[in-house]
Amino acid sequence: xxxxxxxxxxxxxxxxxxxTASFWEACQHGSLMxxxxxxxxxxxxxxxxxxxxxxxxxxxxxxxSGRGQVVTYTVYRHxxxxxxxxxxxxxxxxxxxxxxxVSNVTGLDSDAVRTGxxxxxxxxxxxxxxxxxxxxxxxxxxxxxxxxxxxxx
Amino acid sequence: xxxxxxxxxxxxxxxxxxxxxxxWQLETTAARAAVADAGLEPGDVDGLLTDPxxxxxxxxxxxxxxxxxxxxxxLDPDYAGSEILGGAGSVGIVGRAVxxxxxxxxxxxxxxxxDSPLSQPAAFGYGRGDDAVFGFFxxxxxxxxxxxxxxxxxxxxxxxxxxxxxxxxxxxxxTPHALKRELLSMDDYLASKPVAxxxxxxxxxMVSDGAAAVLVLSAERAARLERSTVRVxxxxxxxxxQTMGNGTHFDQLPAARSAxxxxxxxxxxxxxxxLALLYDCFSIVLLMQLEDYGFCARGEAGSFVENGGIxxxxxxPVNTSGGLLAECYGGGMMHxxxxxxxxxxxxxERQVADASVALVxxxxxxxxxxxxLLLGADR
Numbered sequence: 001x002x003x004x005x006x007x008x009x010x011x012x013x014x015x016x017x018x019x020t021a022s023f024w025e026a027c028q029h030g031s032l033m034x035x036x037x038x039x040x041x042x043x044x045x046x047x048x049x050x051x052x053x054x055x056x057x058x059x060x061x062x063x064x065s066g067r068g069q070v071v072t073y074t075v076y077r078h079x080x081x082x083x084x085x086x087x088x089x090x091x092x093x094x095x096x097x098x099x100x101x102v103s104n105v106t107g108l109d110s111d112a113v114r115t116g117x118x119x120x121x122x123x124x125x126x127x128x129x130x131x132x133x134x135x136x137x138x139x140x141x142x143x144x145x146x147x148x149x150x151x152x153x
Numbered sequence: 154x155x156x157x158x159x160x161x162x163x164x165x166x167x168x169x170x171x172x173x174x175x176x177w178q179l180e181t182t183a184a185r186a187a188v189a190d191a192g193l194e195p196g197d198v199d200g201l202l203t204d205p206x207x208x209x210x211x212x213x214x215x216x217x218x219x220x221x222x223x224x225x226x227x228l229d230p231d232y233a234g235s236e237i238l239g240g241a242g243s244v245g246i247v248g249r250a251v252x253x254x255x256x257x258x259x260x261x262x263x264x265x266x267x268d269s270p271l272s273q274p275a276a277f278g279y280g281r282g283d284d285a286v287f288g289f290f291x292x293x294x295x296x297x298x299x300x301x302x303x304x305x306x307x308x309x310x311x312x313x314x315x316x317x318x319x320x321x322x323x324x325x326x327x328t329p330h331a332l333k334r335e336l337l338s339m340d341d342y343l344a345s346k347p348v349a350x351x352x353x354x355x356x357x358x359m360v361s362d363g364a365a366a367v368l369v370l371s372a373e374r375a376a377r378l379e380r381s382t383v384r385v386x387x388x389x390x391x392x393x394x395q396t397m398g399n400g401t402h403f404d405q406l407p408a409a410r411s412a413x414x415x416x417x418x419x420x421x422x423x424x425x426x427x428l429a430l431l432y433d434c435f436s437i438v439l440l441m442q443l444e445d446y447g448f449c450a451r452g453e454a455g456s457f458v459e460n461g462g463i464x465x466x467x468x469x470p471v472n473t474s475g476g477l478l479a480e481c482y483g484g485g486m487m488h489x490x491x492x493x494x495x496x497x498x499x500x501x502e503r504q505v506a507d508a509s510v511a512l513v514x515x516x517x518x519x520x521x522x523x524x525x526l527l528l529g530a531d532r
Contacts, residue, residue: 012286
């Protein structure tokens with residue numbers, strides 16, 4: 001019973017998924033790895049067995065610069081998990097290399113997050129996991145410039 | 154046209170919190186009602202398609218839902234299957250039934266949605282895959298990201314989301330079987346608890362136990378019926394399976410791609426539509442579809458719904474029985490049923506005068522799937 005209660009209050013772990021295991025393993029070592037297509041140059045997330053743009057399987061892994069911007073975000077005011085109390089920010093981050101990912105924006109008041117805000121990767125410890133999150137780029141703009149909707153390579 | 158397909162019967166169970174009833178009891182009730190509504194007998198059914206709702210779809214993932222339901226209905230049909238398209242599934246299986254009947258694979262295809270999420274709550278809460286790591290729980294979060302994007306792009310205000318909810322309640326007030334029939338004021342809406350900003354509790358649809366069924370029949374067999382039927386004018390689907398990998402995922406729904414094809418296949422324009430039954434799991438999705446289907450220009454859905462634009466008597470009545478926001482959670486099949494009732498002129502106090510063309514849409518999963526039908530009165 002005690003063990004079950006502890007599981008319920010522990011921070012949610014990544015899904016046990018062959019596709020994303022390497023991504024989370026790299027996070028434990030402080031790297032955000034994107035998959036890169038060596039044929040067409042496309043960077044993508046989450047990892048997959050072939051390039052979603054050209055279907056080539058000639059792929060490798062590159063560490064992201066960690067720089068990006070907020071495409072859109074929401075402030076959760078309702079809590080869904082005891083380890084993640086509200087308020088907190090869930091955002092779609094577009095990395096400068098092109099891929100988008102869901103993450104959190106931390107290191108500022110929830111109400112100060114803006115669409116288009118420039119952000120920088122940080123790893124935060126949650127239980128035995130390192131979670132890739134983003135905080136505002138120091139000295140960077142915090143304006144509301146239009147987040148890109150185009151694809152980059 | 155001899156190989157055409159029509160909707161000949163509709164039926165549903167009660168909806169609400171129904172702990173004493175299994176999904177199977179609800180679904181067989183809906184099936185019986187739809188076949189009886191068409192004036193047919195159980196032995197006339199030769200096709201079965203099902204849309205198991207979220208709780209059942211997960212619980213019974215191994216044993217196909219159609220197999221379990223078909224056994225209980227004593228069916229050995231010529232055509233069968235289940236589809237998991239989330240909230241797009243009910244409209245999707247009706248469209249698939251039309252294809253099967255038109256192709257001559259079967260001639261009387263029963264389409265059944267059913268679920269008991271309130272009686273099996275453990276199966277309903279979810280955070281998909283790695284989303285839970287970031288606290289990205291519930292469909293509300295995904296839709297909040299779209300709502301924020303809409304506000305950023307077009308200046309959409311909370312009151313404009315509120316208009317969608319107020320209109321749903323106004324329609325439900327005229328609908329005897331709707332679950333939320335009390336009218337709301339804008340102050341009531343604005344006082345609603347924020348869940349995932351900018352969405353409030355009242356922007357989220359309800360969750361219900363219940364089942365609904367539609368019988369798709371060949372035009373040939375329908376000609377022998379006394380009952381008036383509803384024509385299927387066209388269907389279209391579009392999906393956005395990449396989610397984050399699609400650069401426009403939060404700016405428009407896949408409906409932006411399927412809508413022009415839907416109208417073109419029917420030889421119709423958005424202005425020909427008398428009423429729309431738009432999947433409304435969250436208020437924002439209804440706003441986005443008004444733009445995707447071309448009822449207004451992109452970015453103008455907020456002003457379109459102001460001043461009762463989609464309410465009873467509005468320029469485009471939308472979800473005339475209250476929809477997922479106020480009628481019940483009927484998986485999208487209740488949207489099909491309401492369209493049929495309106496087009497048969499059987500909607501009572503909420504009847505849209507001279508309704509001859511109705512749009513019905515389904516939308517599901519992480520805003521990944523979209524299905525649409527144009528239905529026409531048989532006159």
